[in-house]
Amino acid sequence: MELSIVREYFESENNKHLTKEEVIKSRNDFFLSIKDEFITTDDGSLSLKFQDTMHSYIGALKERLYAYTIPSKIEDKERLLDICSGFGYNALYALYHNPKLKIDMIEKHWEISAISLLIPLPENYYFLDTSFNKIKGAVEHRLSKMGYIKNLAYRNYPSIKLHIEEAEIVLSEMNDKFDVIFFDPYKSEVSPELFTIDFVKLMVDRLEEKGIFLTYLSNYAIRSALSCFLNIGKVELPLKKVEGTIASRALEEKSLDSYEERIISLTELGIPYRRADNPEEIILNRLKERLEMKNKYLLPSSKRNIVNFEDAFTGSDISLKNRLEEFGLTKELAEYIICPQNEKCSCGKCNKRYNSTSERILEMRKRIYEIKGFNHEACPYTH
Numbered sequence: 001m002e003l004s005i006v007r008e009y010f011e012s013e014n015n016k017h018l019t020k021e022e023v024i025k026s027r028n029d030f031f032l033s034i035k036d037e038f039i040t041t042d043d044g045s046l047s048l049k050f051q052d053t054m055h056s057y058i059g060a061l062k063e064r065l066y067a068y069t070i071p072s073k074i075e076d077k078e079r080l081l082d083i084c085s086g087f088g089y090n091a092l093y094a095l096y097h098n099p100k101l102k103i104d105m106i107e108k109h110w111e112i113s114a115i116s117l118l119i120p121l122p123e124n125y126y127f128l129d130t131s132f133n134k135i136k137g138a139v140e141h142r143l144s145k146m147g148y149i150k151n152l153a154y155r156n157y158p159s160i161k162l163h164i165e166e167a168e169i170v171l172s173e174m175n176d177k178f179d180v181i182f183f184d185p186y187k188s189e190v191s192p193e194l195f196t197i198d199f200v201k202l203m204v205d206r207l208e209e210k211g212i213f214l215t216y217l218s219n220y221a222i223r224s225a226l227s228c229f230l231n232i233g234k235v236e237l238p239l240k241k242v243e244g245t246i247a248s249r250a251l252e253e254k255s256l257d258s259y260e261e262r263i264i265s266l267t268e269l270g271i272p273y274r275r276a277d278n279p280e281e282i283i284l285n286r287l288k289e290r291l292e293m294k295n296k297y298l299l300p301s302s303k304r305n306i307v308n309f310e311d312a313f314t315g316s317d318i319s320l321k322n323r324l325e326e327f328g329l330t331k332e333l334a335e336y337i338i339c340p341q342n343e344k345c346s347c348g349k350c351n352k353r354y355n356s357t358s359e360r361i362l363e364m365r366k367r368i369y370e371i372k373g374f375n376h377e378a379c380p381y382t383h
Contacts, residue, residue, distance in 0.1 A: 001037035003111040023153040044122030081178040088135040183215040197225040227358040262307035265364040
């Protein structure tokens with residue numbers, strides 16, 4: 001849907017002086033005229049389609065519950081930072097589970113936030129109505145102050161604050177700390193500036209010492225970036241072979257599996273996005289860096305079983321063994337690289353055991369760089 005449709009509606013609405021009831025009816029009527037622009041997901045909640053749907057087809061609200069609300073243990077938290085807040089679904093569910101929660105929402109496009117004033121909740125989510133009205137009040141208040149909306153239908157709640165701006169600008173100017181951060185961006189091909197290691201550092205800087213960071217993403221680049229600053233783990237979602245990511249300074253409850261850890265640390269897929277002058281340059285620079293590192297200092301991800309060292313050196317995969325030997329790895333060197341994943345040291349060179357996914361990722365990357373003679377810190381943030 002073109003966001004200009006939403007913009008034009010509110011420009012028209014602003015030319016009228018409407019009562020609260022008239023405002024709600026006008027917006028309901030407008031929604032009915034554009035409802036075909038929305039996708040109804042499996043739980044009845046609505047999503048938009050740009051290059052792809054904004055939410056999972058299993059249910060826009062259902063996915064929020066499992067990706068953010070439940071793993072955040074939001075009932076025990078005080079302050080939430082909701083980055084890329086969209087229709088307010090993440091904040092909505094969090095607020096329902098913790099009515100005393102203080103929430104800061106960040107959204108780049110005011111029209112996306114304004115959609116929350118137009119769309120209904122499905123009947124099976126009626127229990128969220130009160131919380132949704134609070135979100136709507138915060139949205140109306142902010143957009144009214146910005147001059148985009150004149151007629152108000154909802155009460156403002158000062159505990160919920162909406163920022164309409166580039167997330168990087170908001171975070172750079174913000175001094176507050178949060179005990180929960182939700183990160184819900186559109187995919188990296190569309191908004192790579194939100195996936196850079198530099199932006200990840202900005203988000204982490206806004207996290208309390210015991211805070212929790214959550215994202216629906218399992219993107220290798222974002223997990224690689226997070227591993228430089230926090231311990232990362234996985235969040236199981238109600239989708240086959242799909243998982244989210246949780247990060248904090250505490251030891252994770254569910255580590256990534258050993259294959260995922262190796263792909264991030266030992267192949268060029270783990271190279272993060274880095275800040276540049278524009279989105280196109282961010283994407284191009286990462287592609288160039290991947291090509292420069294691939295087969296020279298890091299293993300190629302194009303062969304998906306490339307990190308299955310056991311199959312190569314103790315199994316029957318002769319082709320993989322030959323490929324790894326061409327890269328410069330022997331059985332002993334391979335064992336040394338992946339030893340951080342073992343419960344006990346088998347290489348004879350470890351000074352400690354590596355108890356978290358992030359520790360293992362950084363140490364394995366450090367070891368492959370050491371073997372390949374690449375003078376570089378294990379954390380790619382310093383590259």
